[in-house]
Amino acid sequence: MSKPVIYGISTSRAFRSIWAIEETGIDYEHVPTSFMGDAQSEEYLAVNPNGRIPALVDGDMKLFESMAINFYLAKKYAPHLIPDGLQGEAQALQWSVWAISEIEPLQTQIVVQKFFTPDDKKDEAVMARTARGLERPLKVLDTHLAQRDYLLGNEFSLADLSLAGVMDLLNMVEFDTSAWPHVQRWRDACYSRASYTRAKQVGESA
Ligand SMILES: N[C@@H](CCC(=O)N[C@@H](CS)C(=O)NCC(=O)O)C(=O)O
Structure with missing residues (x-):
């Protein structure tokens, strides 16, 4: 089973989802992705077609929008947060x-x-x-x-x-x-x- 992957850097809106995944305490992979350049690469656009950070990949699921990512992470990995x-x-x-x-x-x-x-x-x-x-x-x-x-x-x-x-x-x-x-x-x-x-x-x- 692969680990969830979070894309983004903390000096951006991605911080709130990096914080959420840290709060869950799960093992995950972080891909540092800058909003200037990295987020517009072909590889990243395949993850988030908006070309914005953050994004999350968990198994075969790709998710963008920080608040949706946070809800997903809490419901799946830290339900006590809701x-x-x-x-x-x-x-x-x-x-x-x-x-x-x-x-x-x-x-x-x-x-x-x-x-x-x-x-x-x-x-x-x-x-x-x-x-x-x-x-x-x-x-x-x-x-x-x-x-x-x-x-x-x-x-x-x-x-x-x-x-x-x-x-x-x-x-x-x-x-x-x-x-x-x-x-x-x-x-x-x-x-x-x-x-x-x-x-x-x-x-x-x-
Ligand atoms: N509504 C989105 C906003 C994400 C967003 O605007 N991220 C900025 C960084 S703070 C970004 O990636 N900007 C790159 C761009 O607009 O090209 C969310 O909350 O996830």
Whole structure:
């Protein structure tokens, strides 16, 4: 039986799936695949025709989209990460979709401004507007976390991994979340997991 194979590097959206596979504790193969170049190679396009990382191959199954990969990994290899029953699964899905729809598009604008826009083209108004846009979802998250340690209760779950995995990019751009103390405390707890540290090391480069 072949090992599952994950493609990507940790300084990208692939990090969240590298973290997920580390959290499962299974034996797997990592293929460092950069989003610049490697992801457009013919060989990789046969794995993910979108030419984006991450991707997963498990036996005869190929999967793209980080959140789908995370759900698959948890359901197959670490079912304790998703609470039993339809409700728990739907809530894990809710926060995962929320991460990529309510948080990611805004934080991506900050990343683009900070790292991919030449100094003479940087737009402070975009940065300010984006930071203001993040205030609404961060307040929702802070209020939710004021009542519980983790998103789905008092245990770390797939919902935490996927949302904190998306929000990891906020660390890279040094976005200050101290105005939302419960978010800050929750992020610290998620990022203190051994699987997080291992995923950073495993997926470092291509
Ligand atoms: N929705 C996808 C997004 C993946 C994505 O955009 N990955 C970027 C790296 S951060 C990429 O591979 N970019 C290469 C390209 O667009 O050519 C997911 O969550 O898996």
